[in-house]
Amino acid sequence: MQRAGKGRTPRRPKKPSNIEKDPVGVYCRIRPLGGEDEECCVEMISRSTIQLHAPDGLKANRNGEYKETQYCFKKVFGIKTTQIELFEDVAKPLIEDLIHCKNGLLFTYGVTGSGKTYTMTGSPGEGGLLPRSLDMLFNSIGPFQAKRFVFKPDEKNGIEVQNQVDALLERQKRDNQQSVPRTPSSRQRPDPEFADMINPDQACKFEGVDEDCCYSVFVSYIEIYNNYIYDLLEDAPFDPVRPKPPQSKILREDQNHNMYVAGCTEVEVKSTEEAFEVFWKGQKKRRIANTELNRESSRSHSVFTVKLAQAPLDADGDHILQDKSQVNVSQLCLVDLAGSERTSRTRAEGSRLREAGNINQSLMTLRTCMEVLRENQMCGTNRMVPYRDSKVTHLFKNYFDGEGKVRMVVCVNPKAEDYEETLLVMRFAEMTQEVEVARPVDRPICGLTPGRRQRNQAFKDELSRRLEERGGPVNGDPVQLNQLIESLPPLPPCELSDPSDDQTLPRLMEVLERRYRIRQKMTEQFNQTANNMKYTLQQFESQFSSKENVLHDQRSKLGEKDKVIANQRTEIERLEKKSKTLEYKIDILQKTTEMYEQDKRSLQQELEGREQRLQKELAERRRMEQRMQGMVTDTKLKWERECERRVNAKQLELQNKLWVKDEKLKQLKAIVTENGGASGGPAEPPRKPERPSRERDRNIAEKRSASPTPLSTIPPVHPMHRRSHSAGGEKWVDHKPASNLDLDTVMQPIIPNAIKVSTPNEKALSKCHKYVLRHQELASDGEIETKLIKGNVFKTRGGGQAVEFTDIETLKQEDPTAPSRKRRSGSREGPAQTDDIENRPPVANISSSHGYQKRRRP
Ligand code: ADP
Numbered sequence: 001m002q003r004a005g006k007g008r009t010p011r012r013p014k015k016p017s018n019i020e021k022d023p024v025g026v027y028c029r030i031r032p033l034g035g036e037d038e039e040c041c042v043e044m045i046s047r048s049t050i051q052l053h054a055p056d057g058l059k060a061n062r063n064g065e066y067k068e069t070q071y072c073f074k075k076v077f078g079i080k081t082t083q084i085e086l087f088e089d090v091a092k093p094l095i096e097d098l099i100h101c102k103n104g105l106l107f108t109y110g111v112t113g114s115g116k117t118y119t120m121t122g123s124p125g126e127g128g129l130l131p132r133s134l135d136m137l138f139n140s141i142g143p144f145q146a147k148r149f150v151f152k153p154d155e156k157n158g159i160e161v162q163n164q165v166d167a168l169l170e171r172q173k174r175d176n177q178q179s180v181p182r183t184p185s186s187r188q189r190p191d192p193e194f195a196d197m198i199n200p201d202q203a204c205k206f207e208g209v210d211e212d213c214c215y216s217v218f219v220s221y222i223e224i225y226n227n228y229i230y231d232l233l234e235d236a237p238f239d240p241v242r243p244k245p246p247q248s249k250i251l252r253e254d255q256n257h258n259m260y261v262a263g264c265t266e267v268e269v270k271s272t273e274e275a276f277e278v279f280w281k282g283q284k285k286r287r288i289a290n291t292e293l294n295r296e297s298s299r300s301h302s303v304f305t306v307k308l309a310q311a312p313l314d315a316d317g318d319h320i321l322q323d324k325s326q327v328n329v330s331q332l333c334l335v336d337l338a339g340s341e342r343t344s345r346t347r348a349e350g351s352r353l354r355e356a357g358n359i360n361q362s363l364m365t366l367r368t369c370m371e372v373l374r375e376n377q378m379c380g381t382n383r384m385v386p387y388r389d390s391k392v393t394h395l396f397k398n399y400f401d402g403e404g405k406v407r408m409v410v411c412v413n414p415k416a417e418d419y420e421e422t423l424l425v426m427r428f429a430e431m432t433q434e435v436e437v438a439r440p441v442d443r444p445i446c447g448l449t450p451g452r453r454q455r456n457q458a459f460k461d462e463l464s465r466r467l468e469e470r471g472g473p474v475n476g477d478p479v480q481l482n483q484l485i486e487s488l489p490p491l492p493p494c495e496l497s498d499p500s501d502d503q504t505l506p507r508l509m510e511v512l513e514r515r516y517r518i519r520q521k522m523t524e525q526f527n528q529t530a531n532n533m534k535y536t537l538q539q540f541e542s543q544f545s546s547k548e549n550v551l552h553d554q555r556s557k558l559g560e561k562d563k564v565i566a567n568q569r570t571e572i573e574r575l576e577k578k579s580k581t582l583e584y585k586i587d588i589l590q591k592t593t594e595m596y597e598q599d600k601r602s603l604q605q606e607l608e609g610r611e612q613r614l615q616k617e618l619a620e621r622r623r624m625e626q627r628m629q630g631m632v633t634d635t636k637l638k639w640e641r642e643c644e645r646r647v648n649a650k651q652l653e654l655q656n657k658l659w660v661k662d663e664k665l666k667q668l669k670a671i672v673t674e675n676g677g678a679s680g681g682p683a684e685p686p687r688k689p690e691r692p693s694r695e696r697d698r699n700i701a702e703k704r705s706a707s708p709t710p711l712s713t714i715p716p717v718h719p720m721h722r723r724s725h726s727a728g729g730e731k732w733v734d735h736k737p738a739s740n741l742d743l744d745t746v747m748q749p750i751i752p753n754a755i756k757v758s759t760p761n762e763k764a765l766s767k768c769h770k771y772v773l774r775h776q777e778l779a780s781d782g783e784i785e786t787k788l789i790k791g792n793v794f795k796t797r798g799g800g801q802a803v804e805f806t807d808i809e810t811l812k813q814e815d816p817t818a819p820s821r822k823r824r825s826g827s828r829e830g831p832a833q834t835d836d837i838e839n840r841p842p843v844a845n846i847s848s849s850h851g852y853q854k855r856r857r858p
């Protein structure tokens with residue numbers, strides 16, 4: 001994880017809450033089958049899905065219980081996918097990120113023989129992701145590369161920037177040390193196996209390179225075998241007699257907590273070819289070590305790291321800005337992982353088996369780390385991720401803990417033998433897709449105006465053009481100087497052999513004079529040019545200083561704007577936080593409202609239900625009332641008729657009896673008269689009683705009341721009742737309120753043994769067992785109604801007396817003081833008429849005959 005920071009690896013980004021994350025990009029590549037007759041158990045069913053079928057043998061063994069399973073990926077590459085297609089999708093964005101100072105990790109995962117190395121490295125003409133990545137990188141940054149040794153790795157995983165002189169000295173030192181010239185153009189292609197990896201017409205280039213920066217590429221290549229790290233680029237002196245086993249390297253954490261291989265060789269490379277050469281050197285070393293140490297290459301992980309250092313050009317656009325804080329370092333790790341199959345599958349023995357076990361262990365750790373990461377991210381748990389359990393995971397810890405783009409190509413061999421291992425690979429791949437990695441943030445802008453390099457180039461071009469116009473460059477070029485000298489008139493031969501020779505010297509003088517004149521002319525011209533040049537330079541300088549002033553102004557303005565931006569950013573953050581809390585509150589309120597509304601709805605439903613039930617009950621009651629009323633009317637009518645019928649029958653019977661008696665009387669009278677000699681009128685023939693009509697009944701009744709029959713002796717009070725209470729020798733409290741009217745009629749109930757009181761008192765009550773209250777009131781028909789309210793007296797627990805009312809007897813009589821409202825048919829008027837019973841014999845103390853009604857209530 002290398003990001004800007006004082007020329008060293010950057011500080012691990014603090015984890016803000018709103019950090020953006022991307023899932024690990026998992027791609028699947030299916031390689032073609034080895035032979036046409038081989039059984040295929042993997043099928044690509046869409047651009048992002050593959051389906052695995054169990055091979056026939058397995059199906060037969062397990063009763064066909066193996067089902068077809070499908071797995072989804074970011075993209076699936078079928079057997080016909082070319083290397084360039086894969087590169088465009090998988091690695092190109094990572095190179096673009098690398099140039100934008102963002103880190104990347106790309107690894108291939110799969111069973112041995114599934115095409116991991118083919119995908120990563122490729123073969124001649126079919127270069128894999130690694131050579132294509134290098135090619136694209138150099139195609140993009142090629143013209144903007146810094147001179148060698150301007151960037152220099154320090155020993156602590158950082159990169160420093162050196163001044164031009166130091167860089168030049170180092171270059172010279174290196175050139176002196178190396179006998180063989182190292183310019184790529186003069187170098188032979190290192191190995192035919194690596195020649196022509198990439199078709200030139202498939203070259204890729206990223207156009208968004210910041211031209212105002214200088215770039216340098218450093219590569220390192222390590223192998224992790226049996227959980228030991230080996231530097232594949234280390235220049236260890238090779239002793240053919242006693243070859244020393246390679247020394248393993250250790251992992252260190254730099255000051256920004258990034259992991260790096262301590263003391264690992266980082267080679268600065270300036271072209272694709274040079275980078276290839278370095279990679280190839282590492283490959284060769286790896287192969288030699290594997291053979292010599294009897295290692296199985298499929299059980300080792302190889303990590304090729306491309307580190308890109310970049311620093312902005314100064315304001316002139318001429319040299320690198322000598323500011324360490326402006327150096328940005330990013331890296332892309334290209335990892336070819338060991339085969340993921342279980343140990344039993346490889347025929348490893350002895351120490352090899354142990355090694356294989358270890359390698360498997362590191363892949364197991366990778367799997368565990370992914371699982372824990374996923375769990376932590378999905379469930380919000382904080383389980384420790386066991387990165388330290390293996391070197392591979394420890395080295396890449398920061399990609400998962402910090403930030404970066406992580407991509408994995410899962411390689412699949414569709415052959416039947418690999419089916420079960422492939423299933424495991426698929427499960428791991430699916431799980432890995434759910435792990436999220438923090439998206440790398442954009443690097444800050446350096447603050448210098450863009451377009452510096454171009455302007456500088458334009459300035460240089462313009463300068464040389466103008467110089468050319470004014471007679472070419474003044475100093476320096478020996479070729480032009482020689483031409484000038486050659487253009488002077490040639491010197492004549494000046495050997496004097498004859499003393500009388502008077503031609504040679506004058507000729508020489510003439511030539512020299514000519515030369516002198518030409519020289520003077522040239523000096524003049526030179527001076528003029530120098531003056532012109534001076535003038536131009538002055539002009540340039542004044543332009544430059546004015547530009548610098550403008551630039552200074554702009555810079556201060558930019559600083560102000562930056563401040564404003566920073567302020568606004570904090571304000572935005574504050575507002576975002578606020579809006580988040582508000583959203584949260586709104587959420588809660590909405591939930592509460594929903595709950596209340598639900599309550600309301602249920603209560604309303606209940607209310608409606610109850611109202612309906614009430615309505616139903618009311619209707620039912622009304623119906624019942626009507627029915628009851630009908631029944632009451634019916635019963636009343638029935639009973640009225642029945643009563644009438646009985647009264648009539650009784651009357652008839654009584655009349656019959658009366659008639660018989662009358663008859664007997666008459667006969668007796670006749671006998672008496674006969675005996676006494678007295679003769680009366682002829683006896684009236686006996687009248688057969690007829691069935692009385694209602695009218696006649698009334699007449700009869702009137703007649704009878706006019707001459708009262710002494711025989712009517714029905715007691716005015718219910719006889720049974722009376723007997724039960726007074727005849728039993730019980731003592732009564734007879735309560736007659738003073739307000740009662742003295743009716744003075746025969747209807748006064750006579751209660752023997754009674755203590756008469758007008759207000760009841762305890763003393764009287766204590767002596768008695770029974771109580772009767774005479775209560776008078778005016779009935780609706782104007783008659784006085786006397787109610788005898790009777791009760792039992794008993795002692796209370798508190799020592800007092802209590803009356804329990806048991807019976808109400810009603811006696812009704814016309815008010816003697818009121819004028820007669822109801823006149824009965826008959827001729828008599830006056831008080832005597834008020835009651836026809838007052839003349840009756842006093843035996844009938846309490847009776848129920850005409851004028852009296854007796855009602856019993858429970
Ligand atoms: P791994 O590294 O996973 O053990 P290799 O990359 O070495 O597997 O592949 C094994 C063999 O299969 C090699 O010979 C390789 O050329 C071939 N191969 C793998 N993938 C493909 C592919 N997509 N197209 C053609 N050949 C392939």
Ligand code: MG
Nearest residue numbers: 116117118298
């Ligand atoms: Mg391989």
